[in-house]
Amino acid sequence: DAGVTQSPTHLIKTRGQQVTLRCSPKSGHDTVSWYQQALGQGPQFIFQYYEEEERQRGNFPDRFSGHQFPNYSSELNVNALLLGDSALYLCASSIGTEPSYEQYFGPGTRLTVT
């Protein structure tokens, strides 16, 4: 039973560039949420996708956008990268959007902006 997978594992970008991160949910899961984790902090919610629509969004600027595909996989796009965007980007999947449903995380993509 495949867990949540993310690609790439690591990425180095230059300030001002754009980046796309990818996530495949755990088998049987249809909901994908994205989180940003800065060093020494807990993950911060970016947004959630269900039925190919963004269902909820955290306090992140419009430079952060996403997409969900019919097979439930998802992409996170960040435009006009800033140094402060350097972080571990985590994808979590769940079945549906109920608050009690448990979310399972992928290994993350570590993004470094120079």
Add this chain to the structure above:
Amino acid sequence: RKEVEQDPGPFNVPEGATVAFNCTYSNSASQSFFWYRQDCRKEPKLLMSVYSSGNEDGRFTAQLNRASQYISLLIRDSKLSDSATYLCVVNRGTASKLTFGTGTRLQVTL
């Protein structure tokens, strides 16, 4: 005030000890509660959900006090492999946005 607050630690305990972590949350509308553990430079892994009646999974016991807006995690007979950061997580009930504390670091030593 942060929505979820935890003592960052570190908690340094000998193998076999019992250790307890506490967490408070500020939003009384919070509906679901979880403990995750995170090893260094790895993803958070779900340890257990926390229910109002309290729940136990082997050496781990979690409790929730809604009146005090307080969650706890007790680890008995600590193992070296329990060394990690423990994240207190709350879901306010709108969709399934998780709000994380900054984590409590545990170091179990020989």
